[in-house]
Every structure is written in structure tokens, then in C-alpha cells.
Amino acid sequence: MPVVVGDIMKLLCSISEERKMKAAVKHSGRGALVTGAVAFVGGLVGGPPGLAVGGAVGGLLGAWMTSGQFKPIPQILMELPPAEQQKLFNQATAIVRHLEWMDAVQLTTLVMGSEALQQQLLAMLVNYVTKELQAEVQYDD
Template structure:
């Protein structure tokens, strides 16, 4: 019996919740743009002293924007666009294809009772978030 994409997301959310996975997406490009823009505006408005003040304030604001804010992976998975969910689905199916299961409830039970399968799916999520979202993953509270 084939598993639907929404069911796979549900299973991945269970694994991520079990492993207490959190992800932080870095926005260094955005922080850099803020720093440059603030320094430029300060330079236009206040000359060399304005440039220094604008650069300093922009640097602080950019650093604040880049501070890592960890969010639970299940929350992020639920908010992924369908195309990204489909990518994860394909990768997860490759891990689970050799298992013997008759329905989604049975597959969930098999995965949640297997430490190895949970680790494989957690690693799959970690690789996905690192590669596709430029995120940092943290386990545990």
C-alpha cells in the first residue's frame, strides 16, 4: 500500500519529535544587506561620522538578525511548501522501501520501534536541512 506525502511528513515529524530536533536557518546575506544599507544611509546623511555610526548600527542589527533562533523541526516540516515535502518524501521512501508493512499505522509502529530506522530518518532530515535550508540542527532540549 503506498504511503501519501502527508503521511510521510507525519512520520518524519514523529521521528523529529522523538529526537527533539531543532533547526536554525541562518540569514547572513540579509544581515549583510542591512549592514551595507545602514552604513550607506549614514554616510549620505552624516558624512564620515554618519558612515561610522551607520556602519556600527547596521553591524549590530545585522548580527542580531543572524542570531540563531532554533525552531522545532516538526513545526518547520509542516510549513514546508509541497515541492519541498515531495523532495523529502522521495528521500524517505528510499530509506523505507525494503520494509514490510501493510498500512501507515504499521509502518509508523515499525519505525518508532526501531532505533536504527529512527536514526536513518533523523540523519535524512539533518542532511536535508543542512543542504536545502542552510540550517544548523540541534538534538535534545
């Protein structure tokens, strides 16, 4: 049974697509920084009322800066460089190594039939996205 990186990537894409997972890869930290900075300046200039207004304005500005920055995780996975895909492949293969499958379709069918495997792969994927890509994961329910 040759294990192919593309099969594992398709599996991870299917799982994350089913859960409607997105990640903010860029600018989420910048949005938080702007929110805090505007609240700080508002507090310096206007005291407690300025802090409240600065926090509200900074929050809106930070939200505006990060809006549209969330990308679907399947898209992020397919855009990863080969070395990063290999990292994910190694981690996912450790979870599904006991399964016998011939192609990505069969592998996906087997995993989608097991809630336990889905949960293990999702946990691994969320951990990878948050730790390695330093991104925030969001579910669109």
C-alpha cells in the first residue's frame, strides 16, 4: 500500500471542508495590536471615557483590518510548500496507519465513517494550524 502525500492532503481537506474550517493567517495580530493601541491612546487622551471610546473604536478598526483575512483551511493546505505538506502527512499517517486503502476516495470514506478518527485528525490539524502557521482557526456553523 503506497501512502501518497496527495491522498492524505485530500483527506485533510475533506475533513476541514466538512467542518467549514477557516484560519486567519495574516494580520490577526496586527488587528489586536491596533485595538490595544487605540484603546491605550484613548485612555491617555480622555481618561476612563476615552479608554471606553478608544476600545470601541480600536475594536472596530481591528475587526475591519482583519475582515476578509480568513481563508478556508483546504485552500491553505493545498498552498503549503512540499516540506510543510510532508510534516502534515507524517502526523496524519501516524493516525491512519492501521487502515487499508487504495486511493484518496477510499481513505476519506473510511475516515468519515469513524468519528474517533475524524476527531484525532481534526485535533492534529488544528494543532498544526495554530502552532506551525500561528493562525487562528474559526468554524463557520
